[in-house]
Amino acid sequence: MMVMMSVQFQLSSSCLWLPNSPSPPISPLFRTTRFSSSPLAATPTFSSQSPTIQVLRPVQWFPGHIAKAEKELKEQLKLMDVVIEMDLWLGNRKRVLVLNREDMISTADRNAWAEYFTRRGTKVVFSNGQLGMGTMKLGRLAKELAADVNVKRRAKGLLPRPVRAGIVGYPNVGKSSLINRLLKRRMCPAAPRPGVTRDLRWVRFGKDLELLDSPGILPMRISDQSAAIKLAICDDIGERSYDVADVAGILVQMLTKFPKVGRDVLCKRYKIDEDSECGKIFIEKLAIHLFNGDVNHAAYRVLSDFRKGRFGWTALERPPR
Numbered sequence: 183m184m185v186m187m188s189v190q191f192q193l194s195s196s197c198l199w200l201p202n203s204p205s206p207p208i209s210p211l212f213r214t215t216r217f218s219s220s221p222l223a224a225t226p227t228f229s230s231q232s233p234t235i236q237v238l239r240p241v242q243w244f245p246g247h248i249a250k251a252e253k254e255l256k257e258q259l260k261l262m263d264v265v266i267e268m269d270l271w272l273g274n275r276k277r278v279l280v281l282n283r284e285d286m287i288s289t290a291d292r293n294a295w296a297e298y299f300t301r302r303g304t305k306v307v308f309s310n311g312q313l314g315m316g317t318m319k320l321g322r323l324a325k326e327l328a329a330d331v332n333v334k335r336r337a338k339g340l341l342p343r344p345v346r347a348g349i350v351g352y353p354n355v356g357k358s359s360l361i362n363r364l365l366k367r368r369m370c371p372a373a374p375r376p377g378v379t380r381d382l383r384w385v386r387f388g389k390d391l392e393l394l395d396s397p398g399i400l401p402m403r404i405s406d407q408s409a410a411i412k413l414a415i416c417d418d419i420g421e422r423s424y425d426v427a428d429v430a431g432i433l434v435q436m437l438t439k440f441p442k443v444g445r446d447v448l449c450k451r452y453k454i455d456e457d458s459e460c461g462k463i464f465i466e467k468l469a470i471h472l473f474n475g476d477v478n479h480a481a482y483r484v485l486s487d488f489r490k491g492r493f494g495w496t497a498l499e500r501p502p503r
């Protein structure tokens with residue numbers, strides 16, 4: 183997710199971003215605003231040669247409210263000193279990258295990403311929008327990054343003004359939650375589904391910081407279906423944008439390759455015996471076994487179990503070496 187201030191903040195998270203590689207991690211635990219073109223080693227490569235992918239309905243979206251929000255954000259950009267992330271049209275504003283939902287990844291994942299960004303010299307804040315961890319640091323960084331705004335104003339004989347930070351990122355990554363935690367008030371609507379924030383809203387934090395909450399933004403088109411599927415797995419895009427059974431099938435295939443999960447754990451959890459390589463077949467078998475043949479119901483169950491951490495907290499991506 184990205185927070186925009188009189189400096190720009192980038193919030194990468196749960197949240198996914200735009201086409202800069204390499205990208206921050208995508209996980210239900212670890213939301214970023216950036217898109218990734220570099221799936222983790224354990225992730226299937228959804229290539230055009232893959233028979234599994236060829237039959238999938240592509241993940242597609244672009245609801246009207248996102249188009250409207252993007253247009254409004256571009257207009258508001260003039261007012262921002264800092265952006266809490268997003269690449270394409272943010273210009274050269276200063277940024278802070280926020281990796282929210284740090285509670286939803288393992289310590290090893292977190293350390294790997296922290297080390298990766300340190301190596302690249304990228305300022306990154308790990309946060310927890312539910313408990314408020316990282317929010318004070320975020321506010322402090324935004325103000326530090328935008329300090330020159332008031333230096334310039336004073337030189338021109340103008341009075342200082344609050345630093346303006348825009349928080350920008352993918353849907354459902356925790357942007358509004360972070361703002362609410364920072365303000366210690368529920369100023370911005372937050373709920374466990376994408377698309378809750380519909381309008382841009384400036385809120386004041388103390389006397390020297392203003393924050394802009396914005397609706398989650400997605401690129402109009404995404405050519406990297408691997409990243410799109412991970413967004414869907416993490417519940418960062420609306421369910422109407424994808425086929426739930428397809429996405430759950432791919433998640434099953436990914437989970438069977440995760441060292442801490444594997445096929446045995448999956449079979450044991452759902453009490454089914456399935457050794458096919460195909461995740462969709464697993465979902466269909468689960469549907470027959472537990473859900474009266476209702477494939478969508480079975481698919482929701484697997485996705486929901488993953489999002490709740492029932493297979494352990496893990497990032498869907500690890501940084502490139």
Ligand SMILES: Nc1nc2c(ncn2[C@@H]2O[C@H](COP(=O)(O)OP(=O)(O)OP(=O)(O)O)[C@@H](O)[C@H]2O)c(=O)[nH]1
Pocket residue numbers: 183282283284285286309310311312313352353354355356357358359360371372373374375376377378379380396397398399
């Ligand atoms: N586990 C966990 N959940 C979080 C965290 N931050 C936010 N959430 C939850 O994620 C859900 C979405 O949070 P929001 O703040 O509404 O997300 P948003 O980015 O503003 O969403 P949009 O309105 O779609 O742009 C809510 O249920 C939050 O409680 C976090 O750090 N950890």
